[in-house]
Amino acid sequence: METELNLVIAHKLEAKPLIALFDMRQISRDPAIYEGSKLRLIVSGQGQHWAQEAVNFLAQQNQAQTIQAWMNIGIAGHQTLDLGRPLLANKIINRSSGEAVYPAPLLAIKQVGELHTVDEPELNYPQNVAYDMEAFGFFQAATAHTNLELVQSLKIISDNLAHSADRITPDKVLQLFQTNTDLINSLVADLQSLRARMIETQLDTPEFARFSEQVHLTATQRVQVQRLCQRYYAFGIQQRLSELLTPNTLGTLNGRELVRRLRLPLLEQE
Numbered sequence: 683m684e685t686e687l688n689l690v691i692a693h694k695l696e697a698k699p700l701i702a703l704f705d706m707r708q709i710s711r712d713p714a715i716y717e718g719s720k721l722r723l724i725v726s727g728q729g730q731h732w733a734q735e736a737v738n739f740l741a742q743q744n745q746a747q748t749i750q751a752w753m754n755i756g757i758a759g760h761q762t763l764d765l766g767r768p769l770l771a772n773k774i775i776n777r778s779s780g781e782a783v784y785p786a787p788l789l790a791i792k793q794v795g796e797l798h799t800v801d802e803p804e805l806n807y808p809q810n811v812a813y814d815m816e817a818f819g820f821f822q823a824a825t826a827h828t829n830l831e832l833v834q835s836l837k838i839i840s841d842n843l844a845h846s847a848d849r850i851t852p853d854k855v856l857q858l859f860q861t862n863t864d865l866i867n868s869l870v871a872d873l874q875s876l877r878a879r880m881i882e883t884q885l886d887t888p889e890f891a892r893f894s895e896q897v898h899l900t901a902t903q904r905v906q907v908q909r910l911c912q913r914y915y916a917f918g919i920q921q922r923l924s925e926l927l928t929p930n931t932l933g934t935l936n937g938r939e940l941v942r943r944l945r946l947p948l949l950e951q952e
Contacts, residue, residue, distance in 0.1 A: 684720060685750060688721075688724070688737075689724070689754075690816075690820055694714065697714075699855075699856055699860060700859070703859075705719070706723055715740075729819070730816060731819060733754065754817055755837075756837060758838070758839060759812065760841075763812070763839045763842060765841070768791070768836060769837045769839065770791050770836050772787050773796045777800050781818070799816065807842065820835065832880070880912050887911045889924075893911070897935055897937060900937055907937075911944070917948070926940070926944070
């Protein structure tokens with residue numbers, strides 16, 4: 683069965699309600715992986731490193747090399763947001779390095795906000811943002827394997843200044859997830875639908891066919907060019923591809939230069 687979407691979850695406690703929600707069965711114990719209808723879930727462990735390892739492990743299992751969507755779901759702290767409030771990250775900052783990444787705001791959810799990934803649990807909430815320990819590493823790893831628009835991180839607020847993290851219990855985590863069941867279902871379905879539209883667009887993209895025919899591409903560059911052409915269509919700027927399709931331009935490009943030139947206009951959209 684083809685996997686359309688991978689769920690990366692830090693803890694078994696967070697994974698348990700999702701396993702039940704999507705009627706998943708365990709297919710591996712080390713690492714713990716569960717499979718449902720066109721979905722896979724991996725329990726990564728806490729921290730950026732383990733989130734990256736989990737993404738890379740699942741990506742290696744994708745023998746068919748089809749585009750897949752990725753979602754990181756978990757609990758997070760926040761300075762002021764109420765417990766149970768969902769938040770889809772539209773900016774993720776690695777607090778130890780200051781680096782920032784920006785997930786594409788393509789899903790139909792209004793509850794978006796900034797998320798800081800920390801190396802140790804944040805108990806003081808110095809800024810009015812969400813805090814977790816996996817999202818930045820997850821995002822960097824997942825976007826290396828698929829399109830930016832297909833990588834999302836959803837957090838459910840579990841603690842804040844008025845309700846400290848030491849008051850989180852297994853029953854409370856289950857309750858937080860159950861409160862957001864409809865939203866999680868909706869976001870998963872939206873991400874699967876977006877993936878399907880992207881695949882359809884990719885298959886019908888004449889620009890990619892032209893590039894493949896006229897520029898020598900390695901296997902890796904071929905995948906990169908496919909994904910980049912797809913992103914032009916996702917952003918509605920596919921007409922800009924024509925700038926690179928003239929015989930004079932194509933005749934001067936090798937695979938590396940083509941990838942670089944394709945990326946430049948997309949930076950304006952991010």
